[in-house]
Amino acid sequence: MKTRKITADRIYDGIGNCLEDKVIVLREDGEIADIVGKSQVGEAPLERYEGILTPGFINAHCHLELSHMKRLVDTGTGLMAFVKDVVTRRNAEEETIQQAIKTADREMAGNGIVAVGDISNVSDSFQTKAESNIHYHTFVEMFDFLQKKEAQKHFDSYNKVLKELRGTYELAGNAVPHAPYSVSEKLFKLLRDENRHSDHPVSMHNMETPSELDLFSTGGGEIVDLYEGFGMDCSDCIPGGFSSPIKYALQNMAPEKTTVLVHNTLCGPADIKFAEQWAGAGLYWVTCPSANLYIENRLPRYRYFKEAGAKMAIGTDSLTSNWTLSVLDEMKVIAKFQSQLGFEELIQWATFNGACALKLEDKIGSLEKGKRPGINLLWDENGEKPEQLAESVKVRPLI
Numbered sequence: 493m494k495t496r497k498i499t500a501d502r503i504y505d506g507i508g509n510c511l512e513d514k515v516i517v518l519r520e521d522g523e524i525a526d527i528v529g530k531s532q533v534g535e536a537p538l539e540r541y542e543g544i545l546t547p548g549f550i551n552a553h554c555h556l557e558l559s560h561m562k563r564l565v566d567t568g569t570g571l572m573a574f575v576k577d578v579v580t581r582r583n584a585e586e587e588t589i590q591q592a593i594k595t596a597d598r599e600m601a602g603n604g605i606v607a608v609g610d611i612s613n614v615s616d617s618f619q620t621k622a623e624s625n626i627h628y629h630t631f632v633e634m635f636d637f638l639q640k641k642e643a644q645k646h647f648d649s650y651n652k653v654l655k656e657l658r659g660t661y662e663l664a665g666n667a668v669p670h671a672p673y674s675v676s677e678k679l680f681k682l683l684r685d686e687n688r689h690s691d692h693p694v695s696m697h698n699m700e701t702p703s704e705l706d707l708f709s710t711g712g713g714e715i716v717d718l719y720e721g722f723g724m725d726c727s728d729c730i731p732g733g734f735s736s737p738i739k740y741a742l743q744n745m746a747p748e749k750t751t752v753l754v755h756n757t758l759c760g761p762a763d764i765k766f767a768e769q770w771a772g773a774g775l776y777w778v779t780c781p782s783a784n785l786y787i788e789n790r791l792p793r794y795r796y797f798k799e800a801g802a803k804m805a806i807g808t809d810s811l812t813s814n815w816t817l818s819v820l821d822e823m824k825v826i827a828k829f830q831s832q833l834g835f836e837e838l839i840q841w842a843t844f845n846g847a848c849a850l851k852l853e854d855k856i857g858s859l860e861k862g863k864r865p866g867i868n869l870l871w872d873e874n875g876e877k878p879e880q881l882a883e884s885v886k887v888r889p890l891i
């Protein structure tokens with residue numbers, strides 16, 4: 493059987509190990525046949541690279557369908573202005589939307605991303621996902637702006653999107669809540685029932701902006717202003733008795749599901765502890781640092797998550813709230829502003845943990861025999877160590 497033998501200065505396997513003097517033996521279909529010592533393989537044909545090898549990256553949170561809004565929304569306006577822009581300005585010509593989605597899919601593949609946890613409110617991205625060599629797990633995201641009387645109506649209309657995903661396009665995915673501030677208890681229950689018989693992960697945006705905290709502590713603030721601006725009646729829609737958004741949401745979700753919380757910019761130690769104690773299965777905290785800087789000009793306190801032993805993964809969010817769709821670029825942002833975190837740790841966030849969050853860790857996410865994880869080459873154009881994650885570090889998928 494024909495195989496490729498690939499080596500580089502160092503190999504990071506995604507599960508905490510840095511291997512030296514090792515060679516990855518790869519089958520034609522991309523499956524890792526073995527990882528052996530350099531002395532065990534003959535000279536030729538050995539592909540030898542300057543730089544480091546990693547598993548293919550996992551983008552644990554994206555909105556491919558919002559790609560056409562690149563550069564349309566101002567930076568630094570705060571989440572509520574951002575949500576308003578997305579809700580009111582997302583319509584565009586079908587051709588423009590489709591072209592942007594295709595370009596974004598190719599951008600991610602070129603940046604070494606092999607799997608994506610992708611949010612869909614509509615079916616615009618499904619054709620591209622069906623044709624892509626990237627594995628997409630689609631979260632059909634539902635919200636009712638806390639209008640419980642409207643919950644069933646919204647659920648039914650998003651359910652059509654879910655049926656199209658699974659039926660027409662035969663893509664993997666399931667229904668999920670949008671965020672604590674936009675999902676009523678009634679809609680949470682419909683979602684719980686919908687997911688009861690599947691073992692898919694459940695993803696949700698969480699604690700991204702101070703107004704989300706205001707809503708639960710005071711029952712008012714920017715979110716109520718936004719909803720009333722949309723013409724909604726918020727007089728009895730605010731869930732009472734919850735000291736924080738995460739408590740409200742998790743008490744309406746199922747702890748036995750793999751749960752993926754996205755952003756978490758404002759989570760403090762008590763929130764993290766509460767969620768970790770609540771979780772009965774895998775709990776993953778996805779950070780999208782560039783989007784947090786784009787929208788809110790702030791980052792999560794990664795130290796809190798580290799101290800709690802929380803499992804972190806990385807997402808790009810959409811091109812509406814980011815300049816690129818690159819997991820490597822997200823790693824660079826984290827390394828720049830939070831250099832307390834080590835390279836091996838960030839690689840694990842970018843690969844294995846993301847695969848676990850999407851329940852794909854049996855196939856991808858780490859360089860191990862029997863997996864088909866994709867292989868990325870990272871090198872620094874200025875000849876520095878790629879582990880420093882300087883701006884000049886580049887990525888190229890080798891398969």
Ligand SMILES: [Zn+2]
Pocket residue numbers: 553554555611697754809810
């Ligand atoms: Zn998002």
